[in-house]
Amino acid sequence: MRLHARLAALLAAGALIAPLAACAPPTAEAGAASTASDGTAWGTTTSAEAGGGMDALVAAAKEEGELNVIALPPDWANYGAIIDAFEQEYGITVNSDQPDAASQDEIDTAERLAGQDGAPDVFDLGQSVTLANTDQFAPYQVATWDDIPAANKEETGLWVNDYGGYMSIGYDSAKVPAPTTVADLLKPEYKGAVALNGDPTQAGAAFSGVVMAALGNGGSADDLTPGVSFFSQLDDAGNFLPVDPTAATITSGQTPVVIDWDYLNAAITTDLPTWKVVVPTGAVTSQYYNQAINKDAPHPAAARLWQEFLYSDEGQNLWLAGGARPIRADAMVAAGTIDQAEYAELPAVSGTPVALTPEQTEAGAQQLASTWAAAVS
Numbered sequence: 001m002r003l004h005a006r007l008a009a010l011l012a013a014g015a016l017i018a019p020l021a022a023c024a025p026p027t028a029e030a031g032a033a034s035t036a037s038d039g040t041a042w043g044t045t046t047s048a049e050a051g052g053g054m055d056a057l058v059a060a061a062k063e064e065g066e067l068n069v070i071a072l073p074p075d076w077a078n079y080g081a082i083i084d085a086f087e088q089e090y091g092i093t094v095n096s097d098q099p100d101a102a103s104q105d106e107i108d109t110a111e112r113l114a115g116q117d118g119a120p121d122v123f124d125l126g127q128s129v130t131l132a133n134t135d136q137f138a139p140y141q142v143a144t145w146d147d148i149p150a151a152n153k154e155e156t157g158l159w160v161n162d163y164g165g166y167m168s169i170g171y172d173s174a175k176v177p178a179p180t181t182v183a184d185l186l187k188p189e190y191k192g193a194v195a196l197n198g199d200p201t202q203a204g205a206a207f208s209g210v211v212m213a214a215l216g217n218g219g220s221a222d223d224l225t226p227g228v229s230f231f232s233q234l235d236d237a238g239n240f241l242p243v244d245p246t247a248a249t250i251t252s253g254q255t256p257v258v259i260d261w262d263y264l265n266a267a268i269t270t271d272l273p274t275w276k277v278v279v280p281t282g283a284v285t286s287q288y289y290n291q292a293i294n295k296d297a298p299h300p301a302a303a304r305l306w307q308e309f310l311y312s313d314e315g316q317n318l319w320l321a322g323g324a325r326p327i328r329a330d331a332m333v334a335a336g337t338i339d340q341a342e343y344a345e346l347p348a349v350s351g352t353p354v355a356l357t358p359e360q361t362e363a364g365a366q367q368l369a370s371t372w373a374a375a376v377s
Contacts, residue, residue: 041300042057042300042301042304043138043295043296043297043300045140045300045304046139046140046141046156046157047141047142047143047145048143048308049143051301051304054143057301057304057305058090058305061092061299061301061302061305062090062091063301064299064301064302065091065092065093065299065302066092066093066095066302067086067092067093067094067095067122067299067302067303067305067306068097068118068120068121068298068299069083069094069097069120069121069122069124069306070096070097070101070105070106070109070110070120070123071097071098071099071100071101071102071103071105071123072096072099073099073100074099075247075264076264076322077163077263077264077319077322077323077324078318078319078321078322079322081318081321081322082310082315082319085309085314085315085318086306086309089309090309092302092305097109097118100246103126103128103129103130103204104129106120106123106124107123107125107129107133110123110294110296111136114296117298119296119297120294120297121293121294121297121298121302121303121306122291122292122293122294122297122303122306122307123136123137123290123292123294124162124290124291125159125289125292126203126204126207126287126289126290127204127287127356127358127361128361128362128364128365130290130292131358131361131362134154134158134159135295136292136294136295137158137159137293137294137295138158138295138300138303139157139158140157140293140304140307141156141157142157142160142307142308142310142311143308143311143312144311144312144328144331145157147311147328147331148160148161148311148327148328149327159290159291159292160290160291160292160307160311160327161288161289161290161291161327162288162289162290162291162310162311162319163288163289163319163324163325163327164286164287164288164289164324164325165261165262165263165264165286165287165323165324166261166262166279166286166347166349166353167205167208167211167212167259167260167262167279167283167284167285167287168259168260168261168262168265168277168278168279168280168347169182169185169257169258169259169265169277169278169279169280170250170258170259170260170264170266170268170275170276170277171256171257171258171275171276171278172250172253172256172257172274172275172276173274173275173276175193175253175256176189176193176257177189178276178278179280180280180281181216181280181281181283182212182213182215182216182217182230182280182282182283183216183217183230185234185239185257186230186233186234186237186239188237191237191238191239192239192241193239193241193255193256193257194234194239194240194241194257194258194259195241195242195244195245195249195255195258195259196209196231196240196258196259197209197244197245197258197259197260197261197264198244200372201368201369201372204287204289205259205260205261206259207364207365207368208261208285208287209259209260210224210227210228210364210372211224211285211354211356212259212280212283212285213226213227213230213231213259213283214226214227214228214230215282215283215284215285216230216280216282217229217230220354221354221355221357221360222360224367224368225367225371228367228368228372228375229375231375231376232375232376235375235376240376241255241257242376243255245258245260247268247271250272250275251271262279262323262347263322263323263324264323265277266323267322267323277347279347279349279350284349284350284351284352284353284354285353285354285355285356286354287356288327291307291310291311293307311327311328313328313337313338316329316332316338317337317339320338320339320342320343321339321342323346329343
C-alpha cells in the first residue's frame with residue numbers, strides 16, 4: 001500500500017480527497033481541448049516556455065479546473081499540505097484517488113482508465129515501476145530544470161527524482177528495546193513485532209527495507225540475497241508481523257516496530273511521543289521517488305502546472321516540511337531559498353549511504369520476484 005509501500009527510486013549523487021470520477025464515458029482525446037498559445041496541445045508541450053510561458057500555462061490549467069492525482073496519502077511527505085497549497089494558489093480542484101495505493105497500482109489505474117476523464121494526470125513512482133513504464137509518460141522540463149542534477153532525471157523529462165530519505169527502523173520505546181542494527185530485530189524481545197512497509201515486489205519502501213537488511217547482513221547493492229534470508233529468519237523466529245503498517249496500527253500498538261522511510265517514521269512521533277527512529281548502523285540506504293506526467297492526462301495543462309509547483313521553492317520546501325529531502329535542496333541552500341529551520345531538523349545519519357543504480361534496482365526487483373514469496377511463506 002502506498003502509505004507504507006512504494007517501490008523506490010534512484011537517488012543520487014550524494015544528497016542524499018475525494019475519489020476520482022468513476023468510469024466516466026471515454027472521451028475521444030483526453031485533454032485535446034487544452035491548447036498552448038501556438039495552437040499545439042498542452043499534452044505534447046515539453047516546457048512552459050514552449051507553450052507560451054508560465055502565464056499561459058496557468059491560464060490553461062485554470063480553464064481545465066481539475067487535476068487527478070493518485071497514491072498520495074496526505075501524511076506521506078506532507079502531500080496533504082502540498083495539495084491544499086496548490087488548490088489555494090490556483091483555484092484548481094485536486095481529485096485524489098487511492099491514496100494508499102502502490103506504484104504499480106498507479107500504472108494499472110492509468111491503463112484501465114485510459115481515455116477517460118478520471119484517469120490520473122500525474123504519477124509519483126518508485127524506480128523499478130518508473131523504468132518499466134516510460135512509454136506511459138510525457139516528457140516535460142520544469143522551469144527549475146537546471147537545478148536538478150543530471151543523474152536525477154531522464155534527459156527529456158520523462159521522469160524526474162522529486163524527494164527522498166533514508167530507510168529506517170521506527171519503534172515504540174515503551175514496548176521494545178532500542179535496536180541499533182538490523183540483526184537486533186532477530187532477538188526474542190521483538191517477537192511478533194516487526195512490520196515491513198508492504199510487499200517488496202510491489203512497493204518501494206518495502207523493497208528498500210530488503211536492501212537495508214541486505215546491507216546489514218553482508219550483502220550489497222548487487223546482492224540482496226542476505227536481505228531476503230534475513231526476512232526468512234525473521235519469519236521463522238516469529239518476529240515478522242505480516243501486517244501493512246499504518247499510523248493507526250502503530251499508535252494502537254499493533255505494529256510496535258516498523259521498517260519504513262525515516263520521514264514517515266519520524267511523522268509518527270507527533271501522535272506517539274514514545275516512538276523513536278533509528279537508521280541502523282552499517283545499513284544506510286537512501287532513495288528518491290520520481291515524478292512523471294501521464295501521456296494521456298485528461299488535464300494536461302494542470303498536470304504540467306503541478307510539476308512546476310512541486311519543483312518550485314515553495315513545493316520543495318513543503319516536502320522538506322514533511323521531513324523528506326527535496327531534490328533541489330543543494331541548489332536552494334546555495335541560493336538561500338531553503339527553509340533553514342526545517343533543513344536543520346532532518347535526522348542525522350552516519351556512514352556512507354548506498355544508493356542503487358537503475359540497473360541494480362531492476363536486477364534486485366527480478367530477484368525478489370522469484371524469491372520473496374517463498375522466503376516469508
